[in-house]
Amino acid sequence: MRGKGRQLAKRKLRVGLLALGCPKNVVDAERLLGRFLEGGYEPTTDPAQADLLVVNTCGFKADAEAESREVIREMAAIKAAHPGKRLVVTGCLAQRYGERLREEMPAIDVLLGTTGHDRLLELVQAPSPAMPEADFGTASERAPRIITTLPHTAYLKIAEGCGNPCSFCIIPRLRGPFRSRPLDEVVGEARALADGGVRELQVVSQDTTLYGRDLRPRIDLTTLLNRLTTIKKIRWIRLLYLYPTLITDALLDHIAASEKVLPYFDLPLQHAHDAVLQRMQRAERERDLLDLVTRIRARMPEATLRAVFITGFPGESEEEFQCLYDFVAKVRFDHVGVFPYSDEPEAASYQLPGKIPSEMAEERRGRLMALQQTISREKLATLVGRTLPVLVDDDKSGRTRGQALEIDGFTHLQGHIPRPGSIVPVRITRADEYDLHGKVYSTTIHNIS
Secondary structure: OOOOOOOOOOOOOEEEEEEOOOHHHHHHHHHHHHHHHHOOOEEOOOHHHOOEEEEEEOOOOHHHHHHHHHHHHHHHHHHHHOOOOEEEEEEHHHHHHOHHHHHHOOOOOEEEOOOOHHHHHHHHHOOOOOOOOOOOOOOOOOOOOOOOOOOOEEEEEOEEOOOOOOOOOOHHHHHOOOEEOOHHHHHHHHHHHHHOOOOEEEEEOOOHHHOOOOOOOOOOHHHHHHHHOOOOOOOEEEEOOOOHHHOOHHHHHHHHHOOOEOOEEEEEEEOOOHHHHHHOOOOOOHHHHHHHHHHHHHHOOOOEEEEEEEEOOOOOOHHHHHHHHHHHHHHOOOEEEEEEOOOOOOOHHHHOOOOOOHHHHHHHHHHHHHHHHHHHHHHHHOOOOOEEEEEEOOOOEEEEOOOOOOOOOOEEEEOOOOOOOOEEEEEEEEEOOOOEEEEEOOOOOEOOO
16 A cells, blocks of 8 residues: 555445335335435445444334334344444334333434434434434425335335324324325426336325325325326336225226226225224225225226225124125125234224134134135136236246235246336236236337336
């Protein structure tokens, strides 16, 4: 080395970030990464190499909380083995417990809830920062994002918080009331994602059908979709978390007529028995849900229907569960997610009598999923021999219009497979319980350009 006064270039600090929970949490984590990169940090996937360990937690249900705590403990052990690291915990679990969480897990250096992310770098640099007060203000968010999903697909979060009074849910407490992001801001982000290579937008919020009704001037989801479909590079737009109350005929007609908005309906229905729905403080009843399915399929006979249900809700009798079972058998959803009820002290349902043993809730979940497995196998078998458009995810698999990223099955591919992000015709040759198998034709419908 020449010259005694020469200094070595200062190494960039590295940040390792783990995101837990729902797609909305994924978006938050991507923005956190963007802030760190703007602040001069370098991302790493190896926690042992990170100067800053960040865990973006979920605290919605007992199992999610347990997972978040376990990951924090794992990161705390890495911190202990490598002096000099700092541990940051953010997200719903931090919002739920605040400083109490740091008292329980003293290895945590920085706590940040679901708001105040613009103060993150300031807090990280402080010697012993206190967690800032929650500020459930506007949902505007212009921070850069580092996409962590596949390069050609991204979540587009259009709102924050929730205003629904579901008795089992603590999301309003963790995320605040429902706040739509400004229309131009959402569309601008979508254009930036498209310019960066994204071809599939997965639109998310806690209540996607409510979008825009709190803005001034008031708009609705179709207004946003009209703008998003003008982005030429975007091929598919998939709507997630469609609360059934506001799925209007106008919205259905819009989706049915669109070449880009997929006929994919992700419906958090929760139950089908009227008495259980009433205890859940849900607005719909079984006849409303059946009417919704009828209205969807009348316009789009091949629409994909995905539903989420809860078993073991307080007071759920065998007769009430049987109503749910029969409902799923009658409707024949394409995809079903089932969760055993989680008794959360902050939720209104915690005060309800008639608690169901967890073993029974899990047994009922198993029965419902066994039914759905049979339905799924039968429905997918009807696709064998057909040619469907498939979005290529990697050199082995892709997804049809009816397969959402990470929550549904996927399509195993054979033949000449083009670059990820291309949409190709695939002849379906075989079906499993949840996945498809097919051979790619030589002609692409849309390439990645």
